[in-house]
Each structure stands twice: as structure tokens, then as C-alpha cells.
Amino acid sequence: MDVDTRNMTPTNLIDKIVVPGDVVLDLTKMENQTIKLGSGLRQDYDCISVMQAGKLRLSKPNKYWVESSQKRYVPSLEDTVLGIVVEHRSDNFLVDIKAPNLAFLPVLAFEGGTRRNIPKFETGTLIYARVVKANGIMNPELSCTDASGKAAEFGQLKNGYMFETSTGLARMLLSSPTCPVLEALGKKISFETAVGFNGRVWVNASSPDDVILVSNAIMRSEFLSGTQQRIMAEKLLQRLEKV
Amino acid sequence: MHVRREVIHIHLPRRSTSKCDMVGMVIERDSVGEEGDDVVTPGEFLGEATEFIAGKGAYVSPNGRSVRACLTGRRKVTAAPPGSHDNRSTIEIVGHKAHGAVPQPGSIVIARVTKVMARNASADIMCVDSKAVKEKFSGIIRQQDVRATEIDKVDMYQSFRPGDIVRALVLSLGDARAYYLSTAKNELGVVSAQSISGGTMVPISWTEMQCPLTGQIEQRKVAKVD
Secondary structure, three states: OOOOOOOOOOOOOOOOEEOOOOEEEEHHHOOOOOOEEOOOEEEEOOEEEEOOOEEEEEEOOOEEEEEOOOOOOOOOOOOEEEEEEEEEOOOEEEEEOOOOOOEEEEOOOOOOOOOOOOOOOOOOOEEEEEEEEOOOOOOOEEEOOOOOOOOOOOEEOOOOEEEEOOHHHHHHHOOOOOOHHHHHHHHHOOEEEEEEOOOEEEEEEOOHHHHHHHHHHHHHOOOOOHHHHHHHHHHHHHHHHHO | OOOOOEOOOEOOOOOOOOOOOOEOOOEOOOOOOOEEEEEEOOOOEEEEOOOEEEOOOEEEOOOOOEEEEOOOEEEEEEOOOOOOOOOOEEEEEEOOOOOOOOOOOOOEEEEEEEEEOOOEEEEEEEEEOOEEEEEEEEEEEEHHHOOOOOHHHOOHHHOOOOOOEEEEEEEEOOOOOOEEEEOOOOOOEEEEOEOOOOOEOEEOOOOEEEOOOOOOEEEOOEOOOO
């Protein structure tokens, strides 16, 4: 029986829940292949084993990683995060992004930022920023511009309401196509949200009732499937119409 | 080589006006004001309390009669200043830190990197010129001192990691917190490092080291060791 071994996935754990210690790939059976390992996996001599509990994912052709959800955030490059300013130093702001270390946001990392127009962020200001430097050892560095130097919605988030979630829910809200709960809410209410990969969500709408409704709907949608999210959102919206 | 000292007490009448005050002079190789070159250890008898004042490194024994050493070092006798009430000499112990190494500008040190930041890296100095230190010294390697070429493009994360052992040159005594170190020479830099997987890495060029367990290559500023 000829089996085309190149197209067969070398493991049957894709999209399944794995726990630390599970052996995912046996490298002796896969010669002359390049594999890319993402977070949650490590090389243990001849096999790839799991370091973090979660769902094993594969992005063809050869990228493997473990998707897990937790309260604390591990900074990674090019993530957009919501941070809270803790301190203002001479050349950067210290920003809390729920990571092991405080992040640095250079005072010049804004569109058209010069020494003369440094933004005045007080302690407690909510900032939407992008991670530009993240290794496990040094403090992560943020920027409020995109790669080409434009502001692109980064910067201070005014008004609205911010709440904290797990990183898994944040990723679900940011997935494409649009998350079902956001789509269902958007049909009836006009609101804006900013979601950070670090597990913080900011919601703003014209009236406080809408803000509360949207926030509650998002918080409840973490473990619901797409259809369940739509049903839940519609039930909450009916309450709004009755009043 | 320990010489048993004889203490000879020469008793003169109290109101002796002789210049050479021989009351209680200890006859041995020392003379007043010089250091001896034999080593005393804690607890060793130095002199009588009636003839000597206990200085730094010495103490008067509980029975109040003898002066003994409380540090390891060499004894030094200083004459009493003229015009003081007490004309006993002072005995001190000196040279007790002489056998610990202290970094001086220009010395080559071995240090372990403790923290890596955007513009500098902190390191704990462990050996100075191949002699281990007795107390911990802190050193800082600034971004501009990591290598000799292209110093503004240095990425500290690709030069050092916490836990690396580096050979560095002491540039200066630095500030109150740390010595300033430099690795800007071929023979300076990371001497030994562990990879993420835990294996001791092998240098393969002046910027790369490879882990023998997994084959992964990591970037460091590697020292050229002959």
C-alpha cells in the first residue's frame, strides 16, 4: 500500500487539546523537512513536545503552535495591545500591558512626534499601541504608529469603558471573519471597540446603556459557539427594545 | 615561618625622661611605626593592655589584660601622638584585604551577565586577572563598548543574554554603582553560554554560537579564545 508520506500530517493531534508533556512530532520519522515551531512547543532532542496546555494548530505547510488562553500576556512582535500609562520618564512612558515587565513607549513614537510636541499622558491613561520589540529578557517596546509612521488609530482612547478578558477571548474577537457576537450587536447598536491581544477590551457607544450591553455580551461570549453567541446577543438586544 | 616573640618588660621608674621610652617595649623584629611581615590570626596575643592600645583589627581581651587580634593580617604598631595623656602605642592589623582581588582600570575580568537592557548590560565580576574576588563587584557594559565597529547599531539582545560568562576589560571605576567594562576587542566577549535548551554552546564565529543538543544557532558577541 503506497502512502504518500509527504502529504500525511505527521501527527493526529492537530486541533485537539494537548497538555504539557505530550509528544507531538517524532523527528526521526521526518527527515529533510523544515518545521517552524510557534509558542507552546519545544524541541526535546528527537521529538517536539508540548509546553503549554491548549489546542494544537497547524498552518500549512509546516508551522505548528499551541493556542492557549490565559489571563497574563506574553508580548510578541506586531501585536496590538491596550496599555495603561504608569509613569512618564524623560525619553519614554512606562506602560502596563499585563506582561511580566512594564513596556516602554518612546515619547517620540507618535505621528509627527518631536521633542516639542510630546503628548501629555497622565498616569492611568489608556493607550492603544503596537509592540515593536519583544524578547523574553528585556522590557517590551511599543509604538503608537504603524510601520509606515502614520497614526492609524493608535494613541489615547478617550471616554468609553475598558474591561479585562483572557487572551483567548481577545483573539476570538479579533479573528476574521468578524466574530459572531460583534456582528449581531453591530446590527442594532452603533459602537466602537478596541481589542488588545493582551486581554483588554475597550468599548465606546453614545449612551451608557449601550456600553454596558455590549460589554456584557462580549464577556459572556467566551465559551459559546457562533450560533449561541448570536442567540445570546439577540436576547440582550430585545431587552433594550422593551425599555 | 612563625617566630615566637619574646616580650621583655623593662621596668623603668615612672618618671623616666628618656627619649627612648622603654617601658613595655616588645623586642622583636618590628620597631615602632613599621609593619611586621609575619601574619597574625584572630585570637593571637599582640601585647599587654598596659602597654598598647587596641586599634583597628585588635581588641582588649575580656580579662582586660592583653591586646589580641581579631582579623587576619599583619600587625602594625603606631607610636602615641606626642602630647596625649596616654603614651601607649597603638597596635593595628593591616593588609587584611590584600588577598582579595579588586578590579583596576586595565585589568581583564571574568563576569557573569545578570541583566540585559536596551542600552547596556549588567554583569557581576567574579575574577580579576585570573584571581577570584572575595566580594561581589558590579559591572556595566554599555552599548558603545560592546564591539569596536558600528557601535550605534549594536543590539544588546544579540550580544549577551543573562547567565553568559564574559571576559571583559575594566575601562574605569565608573559610578558609585558599577565599574564600566568593555568587550570591544577580539579576545573579549562571551566565553561560555547556555542555549535555550540547556546545552553549553560551541562558538562558530565571532557572532554565533551553536547548541550541541538541538543544533540551534544563537547570536552572541563571542570572544576569540586561543
